[in-house]
Amino acid sequence: MNFAALNHIVENNPELIEENVPAGGNAAAAVGVARRLLGINGNVDGLTENQRYHYENYIRPLIENVSCTGIFSSEGEDGCVGGGTIDDEDLEGCYILDEMLCQECQNVQDRMRDD
Template sequence: MNIAALRHVVENNPELIEGNVPARGNPAAAIGVAKFLVGNNGNVEALSENQRYHYENYIRPLVENVQCSGVFGPEDEDGNDGCVGNGRIDDEDLDGCYLLDEMLCQECQALQTRMQDD
């Protein structure tokens, strides 16, 4: 788990977690679990079964194995995803992606920079 990314989401954009919770779910509980994890340095072992459910379903997708949104958008005109890399954001880049509000892998970031420079 990328604890720096989770801290950023909890402190600056908890709506991302709320948006992962279905209408019949409990977004406040998911936010509470996220805050608990931040306060306990990401110690998932300290979670109860119910808390772990919230983590696995609503929080983990935001801090592990996060999908690149693609430099050409989530889908191009041919129906392909717009990522030019492996489709996933490297863990060490995730916090920066949340800071910049650009969910791009390294390859897509490099291509975007080259396109902007041209």
């Protein structure tokens, strides 16, 4: 669990959680669970079974093992030059920049910008 990233999402971009909830699901409840998690310092054990369902399905994918979107996105390929996932320590920065790139892709992109 990346608490800093969770905090950033809830405060600035709760739509990311809502978008994970399928039609017919309770998007407001999922955001509510995220807020509750912040209130209990990210202690998942403090959630009810129902809340934990929201966490596992709609919130956790945003703050753990998040996929890199890649920089060379072409047909059929994700375009990531690194390991495919974003390091935990880089995750909050990715949300702040709104660029979901792993360190390797970030480096390549920086180099391309410099050229």
